[in-house]
Amino acid sequence: MRRKVIIDQDTLGPATTNLQSVALLVQSLGVEVLGICVPTGDHWRDQQVRHALRFLEIIGRTDIPVVPGAEMPLVNTPDATAAWEKSHGKLVYNGAWDHARPGKWANPHHTPDLVEGNPTTLPAAETAAAFIVRQARAHPGEITLWCAAPLTDIAQALVLEPRLPELVRELHFMGGSFHPMTDAREFRHTPRREFNIRFDTEAAHAVLRAAWPRVTCSPIDVSNHTRATPELFMRIARADTPLGRYLDRFGQRHRPMWDEVAAATWLDESLVTRFDDYFIDVHLHRGASYGDMLSWDPGHEPGHGERRARIQKHLDDARFYEAFVALCSVQK
Secondary structure, X not given: OOEEEEEEOOOOOOOHHHHHHHHHHHHOOOEEEEEEEEOOOOOOHHHHHHHHHHHHHHOOOOOOOEEEOOOOOOOOOHHHHHHHHHHHOOOOOOHHHOOOOOOOOOOOOOOOOOOOOOOOOOOOOOOHHHHHHHHHHHOOOOEEEEEOOOOHHHHHHHHHOOOHXXXXXXXXXXXXXXXXXOOOHHHHOOXXXXXXXXXXXXHHHHHHOOOOOOEXXXXXXXXXXXXXXXXXXXXXXXXXXXXXXXXXXXOOOOOOOHHHHHHHHHHOHHXXXXXXXXXXXXXXXXXXXXXOEEEEOOOOOOOXXXXXXEEEEEEOHHHHHHHHHHHHXXXX
């Protein structure tokens, strides 16, 4: 029986770490992707939905539904973030709200033409939260929620169905930062701050306190040193598949493979050579540490509802790169 997964991903495209991770999950022969839920995150929801639809058209997988997720976080807003920055300093990255970056717009419904071509298929006529709940009820105990976006959709699904943690197999998410060995500007002064968690802090807090049967966190620590090199995409291009040609043209080069690591390590847990067990939570107070990850060794947590999670720490880099090339080279 193939492993069932719902992907919750802010599918900024073309390619990028976002859709390159989706490619790994979709290409795996042992996985049934029930749907791709898309909240606002790296970009506004509606434009990301179009990138996901077009990606599935290109690789011939329009059987997988793309489900629009949350357009805004539960509480956080662009204005609130701007006000926070005036008191505590500029954030390195604001995703959809970072208007200074090319391709980001203030209007969430502005959807210009895509460089990879505009999709002709339509998204599902259902919200991501409703889709997640419906699928969980239909397949109790079988579904992994694989998340590499702000956790808004999962938080909304918990409101619709408080028993959701009892109905799924596990939560596996890319997000958070603990002690990353990097000099990257984003983590130099604030090593506990990571975009997916901070963008919707309240959603992350709600999700991480839910009673999931198993939680795996793929943080910055385990993946920030990886790089999507031209050599990897050259090897994939030799397969001469629709996906290979797409990645050869649009593949995100010289960038960390954050989400790809989270996908590959869900597919093959042995790629992780060390896990740590922490109780984790998110800093909710709107001071300088708002949205930062909190963690405690077992027995030292304050006991206010924090949940235990497996934290990926070290990666078998060579095997990860080989898995990335192999999965993206499969003719499916």
